[in-house]
Amino acid sequence: MTVKNIEITNKDDRHISVLLEELVNSIEIFDNRQNIIVDTTLWMAGHAIQIIKKMNKWDIFIWFDADDRNLKLAKINIENSNPKPKIILINSNFINLKEELNKVWIEKITWIYYDLWLSSLHLDEAERWFSFMRDWPLDMRLDNNSWKTAKDIINYYNAGELREIFMKYWESSQSNKVAHKIVDSRKNNKFETTFDLSEVIAGWPKEKSKIFQALRIEVNKELEAMEKSIPDAINLLEKDWNIFVISFHSLEDRITKNIFRRETKDCICTDLICSCHHKKSLKLHSKKPILPSEEEIKYNKRSRSAKARWATKII
């Protein structure tokens, strides 16, 4: 399949890339050097397909996705195509960014971007259940090789552990109540499906999606992945090159904002005489996040919660 054919795949109306123009236009390709770009969250390659068109045959484009099905689809597309840059597919969580790049001898990169959250297909599919609108098994794993499912958490975490994940990821004063409600109700029957959980938390109808989201974050260790991967990405970037992060909820955006903010300071300790010797490594393109235009939101409602942050490495 040619690059043109990959575009056809990307026209799949189950997924529309968010902030496509903003991300693609931010990427500069220099013809007199090797550009090494990393897409950490490939899925339908909606962003990647546009970026690949700008790249040269001596460039390298590295594609990560934790979900092996997405990578398999991408592999079929590439095998039949004639893309200009060399493409390296990595089926891994981006928490392993540095380690996986080391395996393929990549020590420096020129561009990296994250388009967090799930693909719309994940939200609609039955097997792994990411959405709570239908009665599906409590799974929620992005990577089907990982062992911990939402069912394990709901049935086996104790009340304190459940409260902690709800406090951290739902940020609600009701966390304790919900944790105890779950523990009480599983004394009779273990939780099997989404509706089992939905019934037990029926007293918090407006908060359901946040409770389910908290579980998903725990199952996939989503925030830990960002906390490790983004600093690793910044270390891997060459001077004058860029990182772009698109996130979809405030917890994710806060992590990006805090890491970026820390990297724009020369000292991050509170000692009278600096003992951390931290050197600023980033320049922000703007303090405020990049948001989708009204036009984009009209066209793709799922984009309305997107926020992007873009920074350049300066050392």
Ligand SMILES: C[S@@+](CC[C@H](N)C(=O)[O-])C[C@H]1O[C@@H](n2cnc3c(N)ncnc32)[C@H](O)[C@@H]1O
């Ligand atoms: C929103 S989609 C990316 C869409 C893509 N940029 C496009 O425009 O077509 C996010 C993808 O990232 C993957 N993903 C989410 N978290 C990940 C992680 N921690 N490591 C690797 N892949 C991840 C999901 O499997 C999903 O395919």
